[in-house]
Amino acid sequence: MIKLQNINKVYRTKTVETLALNNINLTIPAGEFLSIMGPSGCGKSTLLNIMGLIDEPSEGSIEIAGQTLPDYNAKSIAKFRNEKLGFIFQSFHLINDLSIIDNVELPLLYRRVGSKERKALAEEALIKVGLKNRMQHFPGQLSGGQKQRVAIARAIVGQPDIILADEPTGNLDSSMGNEIMDILLRLNQEQGTTIVMVTHDESMARKTNRLIRLFDGNQVQ
Amino acid sequence: MLKNYFKIAIKVMMRKKFFSFISLFGISFTLMILMVVTAFLDIELGSHAPLTQQDKMVFLDRLELKLMIPDTNMIIDSTRNNGTVTVDTSFSYSERQRSMSASSAGYYYLNKYMSNIEAAEDHCIYSDRHTVDVFINSNKLTLSSSYVSASFWNIFDFQLVEGNFFGPSAIDHQEKVAVITQKTAKEYFGVDRGVIGQEMILDDQHIKVVGIVKTPPSNQLFLGSGLFLPLTNIDPRWLTSEDFLGGFRATYLAASSAKRQAIKDEIKKKTALIQLPNPEQYNRINVVTASFLENYAEHLLNENDPAKSRSIFLYSLGGLLLLFFILPTLNLVNINVSRILERSSEIGLRKAFGANGNDILYQFIFENIILTFVGGIIGFLLASLLFFVINSSQVLPETVLSFNYQVFFYSFLICLFFGILSGLIPAYKMSKIHIVNALKQNSNG
Ligand SMILES: Nc1ncnc2c1ncn2[C@@H]1O[C@H](COP(=O)(O)OP(=O)(O)OP(=O)(O)O)[C@@H](O)[C@H]1O
Numbered sequence A: 001m002i003k004l005q006n007i008n009k010v011y012r013t014k015t016v017e018t019l020a021l022n023n024i025n026l027t028i029p030a031g032e033f034l035s036i037m038g039p040s041g042c043g044k045s046t047l048l049n050i051m052g053l054i055d056e057p058s059e060g061s062i063e064i065a066g067q068t069l070p071d072y073n074a075k076s077i078a079k080f081r082n083e084k085l086g087f088i089f090q091s092f093h094l095i096n097d098l099s100i101i102d103n104v105e106l107p108l109l110y111r112r113v114g115s116k117e118r119k120a121l122a123e124e125a126l127i128k129v130g131l132k133n134r135m136q137h138f139p140g141q142l143s144g145g146q147k148q149r150v151a152i153a154r155a156i157v158g159q160p161d162i163i164l165a166d167e168p169t170g171n172l173d174s175s176m177g178n179e180i181m182d183i184l185l186r187l188n189q190e191q192g193t194t195i196v197m198v199t200h201d202e203s204m205a206r207k208t209n210r211l212i213r214l215f216d217g218n219q220v221q
Numbered sequence B: 001m002l003k004n005y006f007k008i009a010i011k012v013m014m015r016k017k018f019f020s021f022i023s024l025f026g027i028s029f030t031l032m033i034l035m036v037v038t039a040f041l042d043i044e045l046g047s048h049a050p051l052t053q054q055d056k057m058v059f060l061d062r063l064e065l066k067l068m069i070p071d072t073n074m075i076i077d078s079t080r081n082n083g084t085v086t087v088d089t090s091f092s093y094s095e096r097q098r099s100m101s102a103s104s105a106g107y108y109y110l111n112k113y114m115s116n117i118e119a120a121e122d123h124c125i126y127s128d129r130h131t132v133d134v135f136i137n138s139n140k141l142t143l144s145s146s147y148v149s150a151s152f153w154n155i156f157d158f159q160l161v162e163g164n165f166f167g168p169s170a171i172d173h174q175e176k177v178a179v180i181t182q183k184t185a186k187e188y189f190g191v192d193r194g195v196i197g198q199e200m201i202l203d204d205q206h207i208k209v210v211g212i213v214k215t216p217p218s219n220q221l222f223l224g225s226g227l228f229l230p231l232t233n234i235d236p237r238w239l240t241s242e243d244f245l246g247g248f249r250a251t252y253l254a255a256s257s258a259k260r261q262a263i264k265d266e267i268k269k270k271t272a273l274i275q276l277p278n279p280e281q282y283n284r285i286n287v288v289t290a291s292f293l294e295n296y297a298e299h300l301l302n303e304n305d306p307a308k309s310r311s312i313f314l315y316s317l318g319g320l321l322l323l324f325f326i327l328p329t330l331n332l333v334n335i336n337v338s339r340i341l342e343r344s345s346e347i348g349l350r351k352a353f354g355a356n357g358n359d360i361l362y363q364f365i366f367e368n369i370i371l372t373f374v375g376g377i378i379g380f381l382l383a384s385l386l387f388f389v390i391n392s393s394q395v396l397p398e399t400v401l402s403f404n405y406q407v408f409f410y411s412f413l414i415c416l417f418f419g420i421l422s423g424l425i426p427a428y429k430m431s432k433i434h435i436v437n438a439l440k441q442n443s444n445g
């Protein structure tokens, strides 16, 4: 479960002050698949990053999985992210120098899992996204849809409670987008993983449990 | 974990071929040059035959004769004080050098005053190098020769190839014998062995070859001689002259390197006591003693002060090597910094998936260690290859470079130190990077 209370986010540069999020209150129960929509620049990514503890709000409190944050140090937040959260980005963010399986293993690396077990878990995750026969390839050898499936495998390999996806289908054509969406839906239904997804695509959003809309940093729906 | 870091280190290295090449080239080339320089220095200055005992040697290098005359100065100081002038006169008495001559010592001085240095275990006397022209089938060959006492062979451990050294009786009986180097044998006889008992004709004298020695690699001082003859075979005027100056050197052997100072002191003291025969010509005598290195530096730099030339020599050498080390090191630092900074999106990603600051720090330090190691290995191979080429080609025929593992080890440590240091600063910076900002930078996959 995620609970955001009175979240404000202000970006200050020398010339302008942007209120990216204005007094957001949001509760996401465990097991929900939530989508966030809104025009470009309205604060969707900012909100997702704050939920993912990779950005800090200017004001307000966050509660995730029963823990109120941020009230401990960077090291324990890193550990928390590692165990509870999984990220999927619009631009994939795979490490080109590592093979697919090494990319997928990454979260386990920081969990100090032994190499044999890492391999086994990564393989399992890749089977789930249908990329078993691509394990030794490198990101450069894959299509966009395949890359995003690798990114999903990486996000689920550590079996996190929550997956945060920022426009996971934004860079893909509709058929590949649907494939990705199917994987996420299955994950939500079969494993009960909480998913928060930012999207520009109404049809994708309609498949999720709930939709919220942002406009200029305010929640409007 | 480390295996994963290793994989990415190698991958990054392969991907950034150009930068890695420059970086590796810096490290390995520096190491290679350093190895070659130290190998050459070792040949010139190291304790090898015939200078295995150089740590215990004192070289009596030079004598200085001076004429000092009294010098009186009167200084008149006038001060104006409230209109009255005060005059203060002072005298200073000192000495002034009127003339000086300096050269290697005369046989008379060495034989009469310097043969009985009690602090020394042994000593030998040998002449400066003389050149002799010999003709073989009407081709002129110029040889460099030294006239040496029998103990010369005890102090300088020339390596016999065949035959023997000459002993005291050869000196006593002015035997017409010679020990020659392989180089001379080759030049004179056309072969570098198998000529024991054969004769050489030098200045109309028939000289029998009794020993052949390996040619010393260095060309400095007496080491450049190709022909060694009994001291008594020199033109007798050299030996009977009562001049203090001219033509000879002596080398003393101490029981240990610490005892060298006692020999130097004794030589100084005994020399100071000498009554000079013509005080109106020279009334002061000064002897200059030196270690092999000082002696070497003095001759190389054409200086007069052994200790000073040794410092100049060592400092300039050290300075050069340092300079040589600093340039690639700066290059390494620079490349490491940019190499790490451009990977911010990877770092953002790793942090998003749970890497903490230390994980990032260790990763980059590890990568730099790998890079330095690869550079070290290439440097080692390059140096070995170069050594092999130099040693097996006839470019430097007398030279056998030997690889100094200790120097390699220390230079490598220095590289490693800078490799780690240069990674530390950018890696630290990156370990503190804000994840969202890092991810926004040029995303790759
Ligand atoms: N680091 C930053 N410094 C200053 N302003 C920022 C920064 N990051 C975001 N902003 C501003 O905050 C607002 C919200 O940005 P955000 O990235 O959350 O929008 P978004 O809804 O994700 O847009 P898009 O759909 O284009 O991805 C924008 O006006 C943006 O310009």
Ligand SMILES: [Mg+2]
Pocket (backbone or CB within 6 Å): A044, A045, A046, A166
């Ligand atoms: Mg966005």
